[in-house]
Amino acid sequence: MRRVRGTPRANWQRTIADQGLVFGSPGREVDGRPRPYWDESVHYTFDLDEILALEAQVEVLHTMCLHAAEQVVLTERFADFGLPQWSWGPITESWRRNDPYVYGRFDLRYDGSGPAKLLEYNADTPTSLLEAAIVQWHWLTDAHSGDDQWNSLHEKLVERWGEIRKNLPTSDLHFSWSSADASGEDNVTTAYMQETxxxxxxDTVALPIEEIGWDTELERFVDLAEAPIDAIFKLYPWEWALDDDFGKQVVGSLPQTMWIEPLWKALLSNKALLAVLWEMYPGHPNLLPAYIDDPHELTEYIRKPKLGREGANMTIVGAGLETATGGVYGEEGYVYQLLDPLPDFDGMRPVLGAWIVGDAAAGLGIRETPGLITDDSSTFVPHRIPATGD
Structure with missing residues (x-):
């Protein structure tokens, strides 16, 4: 794994906008200057052996996460996840029905030596998908056409939709996001999923989640044309839905209306998963020690809110690296994970976003920041696997 500098393509800004990348907050350089969200003046290279090892580790982590969900359901350990009690039964039913799932993104610490370490699992509403699947692939074919990339995301997404077709009531599939997202990222990500x-x-229909209707006579969800919604992909977190009356309608609509990602993913998208995994697989080479609501023996750790997003409300303790971020999370409780700082490449700290589609590792996206916490001011940079080992 190396960080390499290169020359951006001519008119790259227009190119990525034409490919749909019309969102993204500016990142930061090491000296604090603004940096484009997409930056192809640098990229990372990997040996093929590294990528093959990472693929295998991601699929192992995926299997472990499914076992952890089964364990939580069997032991009825929902209180540790900060989820409302009324949702526990429906989550159990969703798991036992094997409600279909499509994708997720593991955020990993990796420096080119030793196994990758799981930092968190974005199992419900992962973004940075268009960048990983489409934009960096076109960069590769334009700038390094003889090389390869860990990227079969598009093909695997199309294949996965075909696989779960038999588990859905019809071929009609709705796609929804929140119009409250002013950045446009959720809308574009949902549109890309709709395309796959x-x-x-x-047969697909798109509408913001705020415009989903409720037919009081039929007691079911409908779209703007008053057509019934039999299955719907939502880029809207389960913990947000479960926090209001809309969520109770959503849960009550199952399984007549099938929601993707499924309700049981509320367990895997929760930071409490990290502690459950450590309990089940202590000492596993792809895990860091993690505990719920108490650091136990850890003297250097990062405290993460169970339902936190985009690096909010995190606190780092130890090694002279003390720092904290603001936000609105934490009331639901925290997870304490051993501090293993992201590696330093030219003053930047990359986090590897490794994608799983269905049960198969599918690709890689890299975000980097000069800080210890990867937040919404990070920068996406592409990667390649050199054909000649350069």
């Missing part, structure tokens, strides 16, 4: 489903043969 259409390629798999679904």
């Amino acid at each position: 489903a259409a390629e798999a043969g679904f």
Whole structure:
């Protein structure tokens, strides 16, 4: 794994905008200057052996996470996850029905030596998908056409939609996001997912989640044309839905209306998962020690809110690296994870976003920041696997 400098393509800004990348907050340089969200003046290179090892580790982590969900359901350990008690039964039912799932993103610490370490699992509403699947692939073919990339995301998404077709009531599939996201990222990400489903043969309809209707006579969700919603992909976190009356309608609509990602993913998208994994697989080479609501023996750790997003409300303790971020999370409780700082490459600290689609490792996206916490001011940079080992 190396960080390499290169020359951006001519008119790269227009190119990535034409590919849909019209969002993204500016990142930061080491000296604090603004930096584009997408930066192709640098990229990372990997040996093929590294990528093959990472693929295998991601699929192991995926299997471990499914076992952890089973364990939480069997032991009824929902209180540790800060989820409302009324949702526990429906989560159990969703898991036992094997409600279908599509994708997720593991955020990993990796420096090119030793196994990758799981930092968190974005199992419900992962973003940076268009960048990883489409934009960096076109960069590769334009700038390094003889090289390869860990990236079969598009093909695997289309294949996965085809696989779960038999588990859905019809070929009609709705796609929804929150119009409250002013950045446009959720809208674009949802539109890309809609494109992959259409390629798999679904008839798709898009609408913001705020415009989903409720037919009081039929007691079911409908779209703007008052057509029933039988299955819907939502880029809207389960913990947000479960926090209001809309969520109770959503949960009550299952399984007549099938929601993707499924309700049981509320367990895997929760930082409490990190502690459950450590309990089940202590000492596993891809895990860091983690505990719920108490640091136990840890003297250097990062405290993460169970339902936190985008690096909010995190606190780092130890090694002279004390820092904290603001936000609105934490009331639900915290997880304490051993501090293993992201590696330093030219003053930047990359986090590897490794994608799983269905049960298969599918690709890699890299975000980097000069800080210890990867937040919404990080920068996305592409990667390649050199054909000649350069």
